[in-house]
Amino acid sequence: MKPFKEAFNDWLQKNINEEKNHRRREILEKGLGHGTVEFLRLIWYPTIGNFDYLYPEWEVRDFNNGYRYLDLAYMPRDAKGGIEIQGYGPHARDLDVRRFKDLCWRHSLLTLDGWTFLPIAYLSIKDEPKQCQQLILSFIGNFISTKAPSHLSWLEAETVRFSRRMLRPITPLELAKHLRISDRHSRKILHQLVEQQILVVASGKQRARTYKLNTR
Known part of the structure; x- marks a missing residue:
């Protein structure tokens, strides 16, 4: 995997070179916002490993026939996912009534136009990076059939996909119900995936209670 700075610069330049819309091109040439870059550096790239289907400053039309720009648009195939980084200042502390109504x-x-919208607080990027990484995996899982390592059995691969779709660690009982297997069998599968470093124990010391994806 390329270092972040190299991959980021290549990706941004590719978007600039391929953009024929002068409005979006001018915005891209000015560079992305600090919050967006930090999200990509700390959350997206370490988790996903690429910028496939991801488009910065994506132009959309608003109800007044004007133009708005999403921080990031994730569009595999015909899907439409929007990500916006909500800064503490303008989006929360200093948000006046008019701007709040406009944001809503x-x-x-x-949403009515078919977008799945994901706002992420800038403070969460800094304070809760692991939770944000899990959130992104779940977000992507809404759009594509998540790939699992080819050497895994069907039950193991489905466990990985199930874990990626969840917004929190999973329990053996939840997995057992999802796969329609016994609790003992689900624990065996989870233990095998931990040994392969695909999952990690999220809680429980002597006896693991919950599991989550290994995002390292």
Whole structure:
């Protein structure tokens, strides 16, 4: 995997070179916001390992026939996923009534237009990176059939996919219900995936209670 800075610069330049819309091209040439870059550096790239299907400053039309720009658009095939980094200042502390109403309208109209919208607080990127990484895996899982290592059995591969779709660590009982197997069998599968360093124990010392994806 390329170092982040090299991969990021290549990806951004590719978007600039391929963009024929002068409005978006000018925005891209000015560079991305600090929050977006930090999200990509600390959350997206370490978790996903590439920028496939990800487009910065994606242009959308608003209800007044104007133009808005999503921080990031994730669009595999015909899917439409929007990610916006909510800074503490303008988006929360200093948000006046008019801007708050405008933000709500924007999110609502994007949803009605078929977008799956994911706002992420800048403070969470800094304070809760692991939770954000799990969130991104779940977000992507809504759009594509998540690949699992080819050497895994069907039950192991489905366990990986199930874990990626969840927003929190999973329990052996939840997995057993999902796979329609016994609790003992689900624990065996989870233990095997931990040994392969695909999953890690999220809670429990003497006896593991919950498991999550290994995002390292």
